[in-house]
Amino acid sequence: MQVASPSAVRTTCPYCGVGCGVVPVADDKGAWHARGDAEHPANFGRLCSKGSALGETLALDDRLLHPMIGDRRVGWDAALDAVATGFARVIARHGPDAVAFYVSGQLLTEDYYVANKLMKGFIGSANIDTNSRLCMASSVAGHKRAFGADVVPGCYEDLDEADLIVLVGSNAAWCHPVLFQRMLRNRAARGARIVNIDPRRTATGDEADLQLSLAGGTDAILFNGLLVDLARRGRIDRAYRRAHRRLRRSAGNGAQRGPTSRRRRWPPACRRRSRTVLRLVAETDRVVTCFSQGVNQSVAGTDKVNAIINCHLATGRIGRPGTGPLSLTGQPNAMGGREVGGLANQLAAHGLRRASRRSGPALLAGAADGNTEGLKAVDMFEAVADGRIKALWVIATNPVVSLPRADAVRAGLERLELFVVSDNVARADTVALAPIRLPACGWGEKDGTVTNSERRISRQRAFLPPPGEARPDWWIVCEVAKRLGHGDAFAFQSPAEIFAEHAALSAFENAGSRAFDLGAPGRGLERRLRRPGAVPVAAGRSAPAAQPPRFFASGGFFTRTAAGASCRSGAADPSRSPDAHIRSV
Numbered sequence: 001m002q003v004a005s006p007s008a009v010r011t012t013c014p015y016c017g018v019g020c021g022v023v024p025v026a027d028d029k030g031a032w033h034a035r036g037d038a039e040h041p042a043n044f045g046r047l048c049s050k051g052s053a054l055g056e057t058l059a060l061d062d063r064l065l066h067p068m069i070g071d072r073r074v075g076w077d078a079a080l081d082a083v084a085t086g087f088a089r090v091i092a093r094h095g096p097d098a099v100a101f102y103v104s105g106q107l108l109t110e111d112y113y114v115a116n117k118l119m120k121g122f123i124g125s126a127n128i129d130t131n132s133r134l135c136m137a138s139s140v141a142g143h144k145r146a147f148g149a150d151v152v153p154g155c156y157e158d159l160d161e162a163d164l165i166v167l168v169g170s171n172a173a174w175c176h177p178v179l180f181q182r183m184l185r186n187r188a189a190r191g192a193r194i195v196n197i198d199p200r201r202t203a204t205g206d207e208a209d210l211q212l213s214l215a216g217g218t219d220a221i222l223f224n225g226l227l228v229d230l231a232r233r234g235r236i237d238r239a240y241r242r243a244h245r246r247l248r249r250s251a252g253n254g255a256q257r258g259p260t261s262r263r264r265r266w267p268p269a270c271r272r273r274s275r276t277v278l279r280l281v282a283e284t285d286r287v288v289t290c291f292s293q294g295v296n297q298s299v300a301g302t303d304k305v306n307a308i309i310n311c312h313l314a315t316g317r318i319g320r321p322g323t324g325p326l327s328l329t330g331q332p333n334a335m336g337g338r339e340v341g342g343l344a345n346q347l348a349a350h351g352l353r354r355a356s357r358r359s360g361p362a363l364l365a366g367a368a369d370g371n372t373e374g375l376k377a378v379d380m381f382e383a384v385a386d387g388r389i390k391a392l393w394v395i396a397t398n399p400v401v402s403l404p405r406a407d408a409v410r411a412g413l414e415r416l417e418l419f420v421v422s423d424n425v426a427r428a429d430t431v432a433l434a435p436i437r438l439p440a441c442g443w444g445e446k447d448g449t450v451t452n453s454e455r456r457i458s459r460q461r462a463f464l465p466p467p468g469e470a471r472p473d474w475w476i477v478c479e480v481a482k483r484l485g486h487g488d489a490f491a492f493q494s495p496a497e498i499f500a501e502h503a504a505l506s507a508f509e510n511a512g513s514r515a516f517d518l519g520a521p522g523r524g525l526e527r528r529l530r531r532p533g534a535v536p537v538a539a540g541r542s543a544p545a546a547q548p549p550r551f552f553a554s555g556g557f558f559t560r561t562a563a564g565a566s567c568r569s570g571a572a573d574p575s576r577s578p579d580a581h582i583r584s585v
């Protein structure tokens, strides 16, 4: 692998969905330190304590450095042959749905892409799911229900331009610190107010202008009540509603419910504060609502997401500077996984249609059809436990620790016919259980792309050589695919080649029908993404925009109609609106 000169490397922090740019710098003793990339638009040179300490993660003490089968160190050929032979044997005996991949929002987009392509396109099952399911699935479903596509409508600049920032179920001070500092700077510079809605006392609440400590699970009640209150105060944007009929259904869902008796049972201080929140939201045009795992990780997470989005749709506070709902993703590449269809109920490129798959772009030639919904994370491990899944490959995640019912997960893994893990650490709980362990590259050795919470794609660039026999995740997946007989479709020599295919797929039969469009193929990854850029890319162009375009200021939803997906036009800010370059269908 070619390693760029350290002084020239600009890469991305691997910890959270803010996606801060990092410049690794070596001191005169050879120790690495992370500095913020002053030119990266996600952080403008700032890093939080986690990003600043990235250099401390580069030691090799805990690394998995060689392929292992049981206690034996083996060569790559022996390990890859064992993986491919094991999967082929299980598929031949029990069918493709007896195997599964469990992957991760810590993967780069190119790693994610080839794993998804192998399982859904060539093994012929949809049993690939990701640990991002645990934190983001309800947000994905809420966005699709509201907009017809998994599209985050706003961008980080909105945090600079809002007059009121409402945080819901989000301890951004700890979990998205660089963005939270951005909110505080807006308050200092422009007087923006910050409201924190969370049952817990957190560092975010300590900094907020108003802390509203609702009873757990009542946030949907608050936002449905807010919708009713906005209507009572005459704050519904009737012109927006009239122009965009889709809104009527979205907003109507929430408006029918309204506050319930549970709200009346809130303590008096809470009721008083909730009235203040309602008044602030009603009186402020530029409102951004940021939400995170406190909303997403709930049995009613999708409804909560929609209750929040409905308030923005009803007031037309969306797609304009300083307005809109903003889902803060936890993992560094949860969004990239959403783009490549890393969930068991998604297809690549924001839902490439089945018809498109049949019509057969060259890059999907040979792909199996009949792809139905696969097993989602928790269901997948139940299927492992009851023997329906007989071969599992876990890539870059630790389900023995992170999934519910850990003992049952562990017991199921021990019964598998074939259990493979690729990871960069040697001693994680899940790694310790796997008979076949494949050493993967770590952050400083990886090359590819990640997408942050505002749809901005940034490069991760290697600045260290892989230690021992570690290899990139995309390479490991491709080598197994070749051994399963799919060499032509996985003959990638670099992440740039994978990105090129991913980009071509995003543009295939798109014409504005899908928000995710990386533009015209033809330029290399380095030229295309020399600097971080955001999707969608203007028609006919191959380089992403410097600033993420905003969505839905003038409708343009991706909701399917009898005639197919619709994208309607007209925007308050045509230079920044995707409507300016979404082509009509």
Ligand code: SF4
Pocket: 013, 014, 015, 016, 017, 018, 019, 020, 043, 046, 047, 048, 049, 050, 051, 052, 175, 176, 177, 178, 179
């Ligand atoms: S805010 Fe997130 S992406 Fe930025 S430095 Fe901290 S952990 Fe890394």
